[in-house]
Amino acid sequence: MKLPAYLKRTAFWGLGISLLITLALSAWLFRAGVNELQLQQRHRIAVMHANALSLAISSTDVEETAKRVREIQKFDPGIESLIVVKGTQLVASTNAADSAPRQLKRDEKPLYDLSNLLRTARETNRGEGVVRNKTIWVEENKPGHIQVSLPYLLNGEFAGIVQMRFNLLQPAMNIRLEDSGALPILIFFGALLVGGFLKPTSERRMDPAKLMAIAAFLLSALFYQQQRLDRLEQVWVNGNRVVAANYLETAEQYDRAGYLPLVRDPASANLWDTDHYQRPLELIAADGSSTDTEYGAKAADRTSFIKPILWAIDILGIGILLLIIFGYAERMYAAFKQHIYAYVYIAPAMIGMFVLVFFPFAYGIALAFTDTTLFNESLPFQERLIGLANFKAILGDFNLYERTADGIIWNYANFYWTLFITVLWTVSNVFIGVTVGFLLAMALNTEGLRGKAIYRVLLILPWAIPNYITALVWRGMFHPQFGVINQVLQMFGLEPVKWFDGVVSSFITGVATNGWLSFPFMMVVILGALQSIPRDMYEAAEVEGANRWQRLRFITLPLLKPTLIPAIVLSVVWTFNMFNIIFLVSGGEPAGANEILVTKAYKLAFENYQYAYAAAYSTVIFIILLAYGVFQTRVSKATESF
Amino acid sequence: MADMKTNRHILLHAVLVCFTVLALYPVFWVLALSFSGQQSVGLIDLPNDPSFFERFRAILPVPAHWSVSNFTEVWTEQSFGRWLWNSVIISLMTTVLGVFLACTAAYAFSRFRFPGRDTGMLMFLVSQMFPGTLMLIPLFIIIVKQLELGNTYIGLVIVYATTAIPFCVWMLKGYFDTIPYDIEESAIIDGASRLTIFWRIILPLAKPAIAITALFSFMTAWNEFILASVFMESEANYTAPVGLRFFVGGFSSQWGYFAAGSVIVSLPVVVLFLQLQKYLISGLTAGSVK
Structure with a gap:
């Protein structure tokens, strides 16, 4: 079969594939954008009615x-149900079975909690003069059914909450998107036609045909996206009109009932149409006229959230186009076809690693540049971005201690204190591990010693036991009242120690536990190395008249080094990251003074819910480990040459 | 001369016995607590003004009354049986998934030369440097919040299996490399497909290494505490480590149940570890020792 010439050209395929992907992604993005606008509009209407x-x-x-x-429920049919809570009292309810007014029941405690939450939010906003906390809570559990909770004010004072369930499934309130699928298809085939005539060379340099292909791509993609952006603004403007109409209708009913007068002044602000912080949005005026009916700055503002993603899509499309017209894609495809077996075998593990290791890693780093906490994680990512602020807060805080009349008070929450403790913890543990391991290995390596095998198995036991169990066991043995360690102290007439109350004693509990579980590893590694040192070297040294110290210094230690250094490197990293011992034995007591970096990061994330701050903290830990790794390879390379 | 040597050995024995007692004491203490039939952290109730010997009796790891009630009660009255079952299922699923992923990837790395091979192996190695807490928060957000796999077996299993992959792949690849390529070549000439070779020739030959990989995956899941405590929020879904902490963490102090549970959980891993420690040690140091 003979293929027509244009089918063999890279420009044809390049434009085809890259545009297909770009247009499809853009179309999908705009659909999502329209959904987002509809959601915002639904919430605006619900909040308006609630206000x-x-x-x-x-x-x-x-x-x-x-x-x-x-009365209000009668003339506002969108309201499914509503309740008013004041303190611990249910003041009013549209549900007759509630038999309001009465006290709240035990299972209605969440309402009371929510009321307290909104009170605190409102008071913080007023006290600080900066609006930071939401005072309106909107939930949409089923599409179209929205629950709004907001403060119930009595003569300007906070009294409780109003909770309203609102039904928005009436067709008049939904904006529609008149979609024409023809446009992207036209653009696509137009670009294909252009691609068919372009004849780029297969060489890896720029030529006019390649430039034309890139221009054709940009022209088609940007034209389509601009057309969609205009469309999206139109959707928003239509939506705003719907909201305005709905407002006017409702406001007239309130006016007629005599509850709230309708201000017929296009210049005064609309107090019903607010954001979730109860600040007027200023998108419709008090008389219901839409202040922004034409294409304008506000519509562009409201739809601009989509633009960064559009840029990303365009860059992806250009990348694909370049890969294809420069011939990389063809070669990649050929390589893929040739090694298909290898890729099939590797795919499951690689996909797993990407989804659960590399992506989370990148996500964690990205999170470090935001201010994400438990309470704002549903906000769009770019709204949470705060740049380097977390790192500044962590690394730039030198508030290490305070001078008071009673002396110096250390600030245990400071990063540098925790870093100091971590380094101290690592150094002392590795030192103990290596010393004890070395002593025991030397002892076990003695010739003619009986019972070596038994000692070895018994001494290795601490390594075999899961370390979280070890940690909890030692926590029990350090029990200030009944623990065996205090019993031993008292046996010799000493005072019992409240282990977890003092900074130093609490640190000792961790070191004792970790020392106990880490010496067997060092012992086994060193013993293995000792056994591989040939005996005749010692004999030769003895003949030459070397004493025991000289033999240790000039034979044993140099020959141990190649084994010992990797083992120490490994054990430094392990100890640095030894979460379980600190977390389970002392828990960082007292007052977080004995926290190491990893346990501190955990507590920031899962006890304070400061996800982003904890992610930044972890990123700093990663950088420290990376620096250590680089430093260590340099050192071992430098020592290798000797 | 002969006398000096025995003397020196007596000193050595004294040092070794000292350390052995130190190493074994916590183990005996847990055993004593588990067979004591009581929940308090002290083995003996001391009188108000105890003498030296009464105190000495209190630190001896021998229970005042021997009883197996801690074992029977932790099994029947507490949820421990349920937690242990969770741990068993999660660890077995992790083992199966981990071994499958590691075997296929290690085989490709060992037998094929393809573009991206070196990068891939390096990426596996680099991923070992990512600190656990940096992974913990995104994994929590992705698995628990986005995918809503908190409180499920599958959420923990996929995370455990992928955490174990790099170590297992490196170890298995090393073993696959030692299997001569001639065997495969002759099989190819006989008309066997790649899949047949992998399934019928390589896997059976690599049984010892696969056993170690399986053990490593199993132990990763069996001994893991942090992820499990973050992912499993409801008590019914705790794994054994989270459950054991539940007995003695915070304000509860059911030390008897904790001790009995610890003995049950540790026994299989301690036995396996002592049997297979030399392979694990060689695997741990293989990458770093030249």
Whole structure:
């Protein structure tokens, strides 16, 4: 079969594939954008109704409130149910079975908690003069069914919460996207046609045909995306009109009922249409006229969240195009076909590693540049970006101690204190491990010693036991009241020690535990190395008149070095990251003074819920380990040459 | 001369016995606690003003009354049986998945020369440097919050299996490299496919190495505490390590149950470890020793 010439050209394939991907991704992105705008619009309408409701009952007594609540539900059919909670009291409810007013029941405690949360949020916002905490909580568990909770104010004072379930499935409130699928298909085939006429050389240098192909790609992709952006703005403007119409309709009903007067002044702000911090959005005026009916700055603002992703898509498309027109893709495909077996075998492990190791790693680093906590993690990523602030807070805080009348008080939460403890912890543990391991290995290596095998098996036991169990066992043995270690101290007439109350004693508990479980590794490694030293070297040295110290210094230690150094490197990294011992024995007591870097990062993430700060902390730990690794390879390379 | 030598050995024996007692004491202490039939952390109730010998009796790791009630109760009255079962299932699933992933990847690295091979091996090695806590937060957000795999076996299993991959791949690759290529060549000439060779020739020949890989994967899952405590929030889904901490962490102090549970959990791994330690040691140091 003979292929037509244009089918063999890279420009044809390059434009085809890259545009297909770019257009498809863009189309998908715009669909997601429209959904996002619809969601925002739904929430705006729900919040608007909730704000109106809260304002309408804000200066009345309990009976009047109950009456108004029932009336409002009658003329506002979107409201499925609503309740008003004041302190521990259920003031009003549209559900007759609730028999309001009454005290809250035990299983309604979440309402009371939510009320306290909103009170704190409101007071913090007012106290600090900066609006940082949401005072409106919106949930949409089923599409179209929105639950809004917001403060219930009585004469301007916080009294409780209003919770409203709102139904938004009426067709008039949904904006539609009139979509034409023809445009992207037209663009696609147009570009293909261009690609068919271009004849780029197969060489790896720029030529006019390649430039034309790139231009054709950019032209088609940007044209389509600009058209979609305009469309998206149109969608937003239409949505804003729907909201405005809905506002006017509702406001007239409130006006008629005499609860809230309708201000017919296009210049005054709309107090119903607010964000989740109860700040007016200023997108529609108090008289219901939309302040931004034409294409304008606001519509562009509201749709600009999509632009960074568009750029990413364009860069991806250009990348694919370049790969193809410069012939890399062809070669990659050929290599892939040739080694298909290898890739099939490697794929499962590689996919696993990418999804669960490399992606999370990159994600963790990215997280370090945000201010993500448990409470704002649903916000879009770019809104959480704060640059290097976390690293500045960690590394730039030199508030190590405070001078008071009673002397110096150390700031245990400071990064440098924790780093100091971590280094001290690593050095002392590795020192103990190596010393004890070396002594025992030397002892076990003595010729003619009986029972070597038994000693070896018994001494290796601490290594075999899972280390979290070891840690908990030692925690029990250090028990300040009943622990055996205090019993031993008292046996010799000493005072019992409250191990976890003092900085030094608490540090000792960790070192004792870790020393106990880490010496067998060193012992085994050193013993193996000792046994591989030929005996005749010692004999020769003895003949030459070397004493025991000289034999140790000039034969044993130099021959141990190649084994000992990797083992020490390994054990430094292990000890540096030894989460279980610190976490389970002392828990970093007292007051976090004995926290090492990894346990501190854990507590920041899972006890304080400061995910981003903890991620930045972990990134710093990673950089320290990386620096250590580089330093260590340099050193071992330098010593190798001797 | 002969006298001096025995004297020196007596000193050595004294040192070694000292250290052996230190190494064994916590083990005996847990054993004594597990057979004591009580929950308190002290083995003996001391009188108000105890004498030297009464205190000495208190530190001897021998229970006041021998009883197996801690074992029977931790099994029947506490959820420990359930936690142990969770651990068994998770560890076995991790072993199967981990061995499968490691075998296929190690085989490709050992037998094929393809573009990206060196990069791939290096990436496996580099990934060992990523600190656990840096991985913990994103994994928590991805697995628990996004994929909603918290409180499930599968969430922990896939994470454990991938954590174990790099070590297993490096070890298995080393072993595969020692299997002569001639065997495969003759099989290819006889018309065997790649899959047949892998399945019928390589895997059976590599049985010892696969056993070590399996053991390593199993122990990774069996002894893991941090991820399990973060992923498994509901008590019914705890693994044995999280459960054992539950007995004595925070404000609870059921030391008897903890001791009995620890003995049950440790026994299989200690036996396996003592049997296979020399392979693990060679695997650990193989990469670093020239």
